[in-house]
Amino acid sequence: MIVVMNRDATPTEVDHVVQLVREMGLKEHVIHGTELTVVAVIGDDRKKDKERIELAPGVDRVLRVLAPYKLAAREAHPARTTVRIGASCVVGGAQIPVIAGPCSVEGEAQILAAARHVKAAGGHALRGGAFKPRTNPYAFQGMGEEGLKLLAAAREATGLPIVTEVVAPSDVDLVARYADCLQVGTRNAQNFRLLDAVGRQAKPVLYKRGMWMTIDEYLQAAEYILAAGNPQVILCERGIRTFEDHTRNTLSLSAIPELHARSHLPVLVDPSQGTGHARLVPAMCKAAVAAGADSLLIEMHPDPEHAVTDGAQSISPQVLAELVVSLRRIAQALDRSV
Numbered sequence: 381m382i383v384v385m386n387r388d389a390t391p392t393e394v395d396h397v398v399q400l401v402r403e404m405g406l407k408e409h410v411i412h413g414t415e416l417t418v419v420a421v422i423g424d425d426r427k428k429d430k431e432r433i434e435l436a437p438g439v440d441r442v443l444r445v446l447a448p449y450k451l452a453a454r455e456a457h458p459a460r461t462t463v464r465i466g467a468s469c470v471v472g473g474a475q476i477p478v479i480a481g482p483c484s485v486e487g488e489a490q491i492l493a494a495a496r497h498v499k500a501a502g503g504h505a506l507r508g509g510a511f512k513p514r515t516n517p518y519a520f521q522g523m524g525e526e527g528l529k530l531l532a533a534a535r536e537a538t539g540l541p542i543v544t545e546v547v548a549p550s551d552v553d554l555v556a557r558y559a560d561c562l563q564v565g566t567r568n569a570q571n572f573r574l575l576d577a578v579g580r581q582a583k584p585v586l587y588k589r590g591m592w593m594t595i596d597e598y599l600q601a602a603e604y605i606l607a608a609g610n611p612q613v614i615l616c617e618r619g620i621r622t623f624e625d626h627t628r629n630t631l632s633l634s635a636i637p638e639l640h641a642r643s644h645l646p647v648l649v650d651p652s653q654g655t656g657h658a659r660l661v662p663a664m665c666k667a668a669v670a671a672g673a674d675s676l677l678i679e680m681h682p683d684p685e686h687a688v689t690d691g692a693q694s695i696s697p698q699v700l701a702e703l704v705v706s707l708r709r710i711a712q713a714l715d716r717s718v
């Protein structure tokens with residue numbers, strides 16, 4: 381922290397700030413400039429309350445130098461983290477895995493067909509929600525454990541690892557028994573009990589940014605998972621709320637390089653929730669890869685017109701197959717692969 385004193389701060393006020401810094405177990409270095417005095421705080425102040433100093437008489441402002449998250453920050457961990465989903469799907473390395481499948485598991489035939497299409501298209505993992513966090517309480521809430529069993533059967537049939545959402549701390553053990561990767565959705569992005577619970581189990585976590593969250597708030601929340609003991613966190617940009625209404629959300633592609641600059645965690649992009657329109661998904665997938673995304677989460681339904689949830693943003697198997705071909709060419713230009 382850097383404490384900037386008011387222009388007319390008295391020596392007593394500066395001494396008081398020094399006293400507060402020492403009470404926090406930190407050291408100070410007082411710099412008397414020609415116009416202002418600043419107090420540089422020495423030591424790890426990330427867990428310290430800067431408001432205490434901000435309220436002290438004679439203080440103009442307090443600036444943080446270290447990010448308020450420690451385990452998620454690039455500072456503490458300069459090498460990029462890779463996260464493995466199942467045996468074969470690695471997120472954060474040179475390969476850019478495509479994770480695709482329906483929004484929801486609807487039945488055996490649907491999820492098996494979806495898994496086979498993902499596999500045939502060259503995808504690396506299967507997505508599908510068994511527990512759905514729905515805005516409307518009367519909307520389809522997912523098949524629950526039955527859906528998890530169908531996902532496990534689809535994995536058995538295709539070898540694709542499965543990514544599926546968990547919506548409640550009490551379901552974490554159940555979902556972790558079936559899933560290769562637990563998804564935490566946007567609506568739960570600041571459900572700190574849930575973040576803590578997925579942090580206490582051993583499967584990787586695909587953690588989506590809350591649609592209202594700043595990058596700084598997002599990384600502080602990701603820190604909950606890491607601090608609970610699980611280092612396998614994949615960040616996910618899935619669009620944020622803005623005034624724009626031609627898309628369901630505004631997909632913030634600049635979040636990719638920004639997250640990479642601030643954190644060592646891999647960054648995945650979900651252009652399906654990000655746009656809400658199947659026709660926009662391929663272009664946003666390509667743009668995401670070009671902007672440095674480490675993986676893509678894509679809604680693909682064997683029969684989008686009849687999808688129970690999110691059909692409008694689900695691409696067809698054929699579009700997925702064509703998309704993977706174009707993504708490979710873009711990845712190659714970046715010395716990566718799909």
Ligand code: PEP
Pocket residue numbers: 483509513564565566567588618650653
């Ligand atoms: C989903 O992936 O189907 C989903 C519900 O995502 P989000 O949490 O990003 O809305």
Ligand code: MN
Pocket residue numbers: 483653679689690
């Ligand atoms: Mn969806």
